[in-house]
Amino acid sequence: MTVNVLLAGIVGSTAYGLSREGSDIDRLGLFAAPTEDLHGLHAPKDSHVTTSPDRTLHEAAKWCRLALGGNPTVMELVWLPDDLYEVRTSLGDELIGIRSSLLSAKRVRDAYLGYAAQQFKRLYDRGDGSFSADTRKRTAKHARHLRRLCHQGFELYATGRLSIRVDDPEAYHRFGDQVAADAMLALPMLKHFEQAFDSTASVLPDQPNEAAAEAWLRRVRAQHYDPRGL
Structure with a gap:
């Protein structure tokens, strides 16, 4: 399986510092579907899950929707310590940069x-x-x-x-x-x-900044658009 991975790293017990001998190593990431594939009759698969190794990849739009909903699992990906990232692209770094705006x-x-x-x-x-x-x-x-x-x-x-x-x-x-x-x-x-x-009064806003996520996602779509594929 070949996908355009934008950001990926080690999550789960290893990331938390809770792993022991024999613990699985879990990986999480997000990828960009080719933009032209989004225009067809059938939408591309928006998640890929494998075992051996244990890895979950979400398509960029799905990841954003989950993050805007406060999903704890996907949110880990943009708060990992630097040494746990295995793939970092410029778009992935941009997403890390707007991580706080996704919260409410x-x-x-x-x-x-x-x-x-x-x-x-x-x-x-x-x-x-x-x-x-x-x-x-x-x-x-x-x-x-x-x-x-x-x-x-x-x-x-x-x-x-x-x-x-x-x-x-x-x-x-x-x-x-x-x-x-x-x-x-x-x-x-x-x-x-x-x-x-x-x-406790939260420092977070009442609503997440969906505009920031939307703008980032549109940059993803622009970078992964190839009109020659149409």
Whole structure:
């Protein structure tokens, strides 16, 4: 598969500083479909997902729509530490440059807390912890995600910045192990951050700046237009 990758890097547990021996390495990126392909009867595929290696690529327009909605997963891509980028183009750097304009208070709050609540539901639905070692391992992972989403989402909401690498990774692993044994131990953290969001004035605007994303996307389309293909 050959695509015009604009920005790509290592995300997930490796980026967070939570990986251990045997952890998968997850990659995320965005690409530009040839502009002439967008004019045909059938739209080109807007995501490519592979395993071995684990990689997800979103087409530029889809990535923008997800980011404008506050999606925590795609948002990581434009806040990675420099050493985790594997592809950086001029258009990718432009996107990093406008990352703050894609944010809005309500969408960040709803997305991050919503994802965290989903993780808690997965924990709660698994019962009292009397399940297999493999299931306990997955449950601990969901608990770590819940903690990370709460901390990162609140940081983004309160400061307008997103730290990808977590503070004190071992605390996340301890939390995961504890919650794997008793899912209800995660509930106080979720409630704490719900209250923290509600009692904190965000630095983010009420609405994202869609015009900035639109202008960037049009530059992408202009650079990837080849009339000879028509």
